Amino acid sequence: MTQSSVALGNDNGNGNVIRLAVSTVIFALRPAKHPSKKWDIVMPVVLRTRDPHEGKWALPGGWLREDEGLAAAASRTLAETTGLHPAYLEQLYAFGAVDRSPTRVVSVLYWALLRADAVQQRATPENVEWFSVDGLWGLAFDHDEIVQYALWRLQNKLDYSGIAQGFLPELFTLSDLREVHEAVLNKPLDPANFRRQVEGSGEIVPTDQFRKGSHRPARLYRTNSEVALASHGPLKPDTQ
Amino acid sequence: MTQSSVALGNDNGNGNVIRLAVSTVIFALRPAKHPSKKWDIVMPVVLRTRDPHEGKWALPGGWLREDEGLAAAASRTLAETTGLHPAYLEQLYAFGAVDRSPTRVVSVLYWALLRADAVQQRATPENVEWFSVDGLWGLAFDHDEIVQYALWRLQNKLDYSGIAQGFLPELFTLSDLREVHEAVLNKPLDPANFRRQVEGSGEIVPTDQFRKGSHRPARLYRTNSEVALASHGPLKPDTQ
DNA sequence: TCAAAAGTGTTAGCTCTACACCCATGC
DNA sequence: GCATGGGTGTAGAGCTAACACTTTTGA
Numbered sequence A, B: 001m002t003q004s005s006v007a008l009g010n011d012n013g014n015g016n017v018i019r020l021a022v023s024t025v026i027f028a029l030r031p032a033k034h035p036s037k038k039w040d041i042v043m044p045v046v047l048r049t050r051d052p053h054e055g056k057w058a059l060p061g062g063w064l065r066e067d068e069g070l071a072a073a074a075s076r077t078l079a080e081t082t083g084l085h086p087a088y089l090e091q092l093y094a095f096g097a098v099d100r101s102p103t104r105v106v107s108v109l110y111w112a113l114l115r116a117d118a119v120q121q122r123a124t125p126e127n128v129e130w131f132s133v134d135g136l137w138g139l140a141f142d143h144d145e146i147v148q149y150a151l152w153r154l155q156n157k158l159d160y161s162g163i164a165q166g167f168l169p170e171l172f173t174l175s176d177l178r179e180v181h182e183a184v185l186n187k188p189l190d191p192a193n194f195r196r197q198v199e200g201s202g203e204i205v206p207t208d209q210f211r212k213g214s215h216r217p218a219r220l221y222r223t224n225s226e227v228a229l230a231s232h233g234p235l236k237p238d239t240q
Numbered sequence C: 001t002c003a004a005a006a007g008t009g010t011t012a013g014c015t016c017t018a019c020a021c022c023c024a025t026g027c
Numbered sequence D: 001g002c003a004t005g006g007g008t009g010t011a012g013a014g015c016t017a018a019c020a021c022t023t024t025t026g027a
Helices: A070-082 A143-160 A163-167 A174-185 A191-201 B070-082 B143-160 B163-167 B174-185 B191-201
Strands: A017-031 A039-047 A061-063 A088-095 A105-113 A128-132 A204-211 A218-223 B017-031 B039-047 B061-063 B088-095 B105-113 B128-132 B204-211 B218-223
Touching: A017 A070, A017 A128, A017 A143, A017 A163, A039 A070, A039 A174, A061 A070, A070 A088, A070 A105, A088 A143, A088 B088, A105 A143, A105 A163, A143 A163, A143 A174, A163 A174, A174 A191, A174 A218, A191 A204, B017 B070, B017 B128, B017 B143, B017 B163, B039 B070, B039 B174, B061 B070, B070 B088, B070 B105, B088 B143, B105 B143, B105 B163, B143 B163, B143 B174, B163 B174, B174 B191, B174 B218, B191 B204
Parallel strands: A017 A105, B017 B105
Antiparallel strands: A017 A039, A017 A061, A017 B017, A039 A128, A088 A105, A204 A218, B017 B039, B017 B061, B039 B128, B088 B105, B204 B218
């Protein structure tokens, strides 16, 4: 083995160049049709108007530009698709199988949460459509698999982080938060136990405001700004 | 917003090309100097012989080739550095900050485990050195940060997966396994509780063989092939 | 017989879960 | 008052951590 064959940077500077895309699985909430739960999880997808996979729906994304970081590219294409900025953005995975596209493309995937109040009435470009994640199949490329993986990450992250708050506005009740959890996990949760669990976590702080409605007013909470939405370990939140 | 500005693949095919590197944080065990624990965690790093960062140590890696997947590139450069194949390989993160290198480079990082018995007496290329992760600072680029993140992932993964077995040969005792956990977590573990915990997990299966030594023979176990070393969720183990 | 590691048993304390119950409001 | 969601209390199951104890070997 020659010395030059080893080690990044003992290269000759002629590294192969690769086309690098950044795409994002964007999660948002929409009032559920079926009254058994309050919210459906939806995501925007984009109609492909060219080959490969013309006529199929694909995750929004675009090419990484020379002068922007990966998360910045995700944020930019997300804004182009939805007109919005994400409440939460995290890298999902880098996909680079040789045969995942007819031409070689490496894709860095992100996943994002949008706040329910922001999504309300946003004009969407005509080639963008929002679908419930439940029956969402037949996407272009390997995007079906990617969506399932992103959903798995979202469900996992609920357990040990305050990620669900990313869907909610600044002030919310414990019922609001529980309904988000129920929508993501697809199962009902005990209100009493949920309350204690989330109150003990320190992820939210009570305010002295209440939401008046049809019944007993519910206390409003806000996200504890001392605690990050999610733990990234020793990595800084995401400004690469 | 024009339609062409939205969506991966409604591109014009002229996506910017990027230099894409794949590097790996490679963990192995080495008998500890200090007798308080049995193993030290070590990793190979490569001396940079060119700018940028000439004279510093860097993580082993190389440029992604046109005809290989990301994991394949990690495996290849790992073999070039150590002469070995990894017992476990997992993607860590994609780093793409614009200023992380003087010229724009996106790096997909992997982390890997080597089996203790394989590492024993392997000839190492002369520009490669193995260091304990404990006091390992001053690496090239952002590699210090990357190493800490990889170590954090390794420690986390110990709790909920049979990853520690990746360090061990086919047959091992419960003490062997516990000593690996102690080395990674840097704290002593109760042998009795550790036994029950790992026996109940189904990650290992007892054999009818015993290791004879200086004291009461210890039963040998092997990895349960029905259970993967680690959970990747709905993603297939790693052949991208 | 003794030291040391292998392996088993036991208990106190904690968390989790299910569910009973009370509280405050609009109608 | 009464229906409804907000909010509190509590007992049993199950898990965890600490540590006492027994077993089996080599020396």
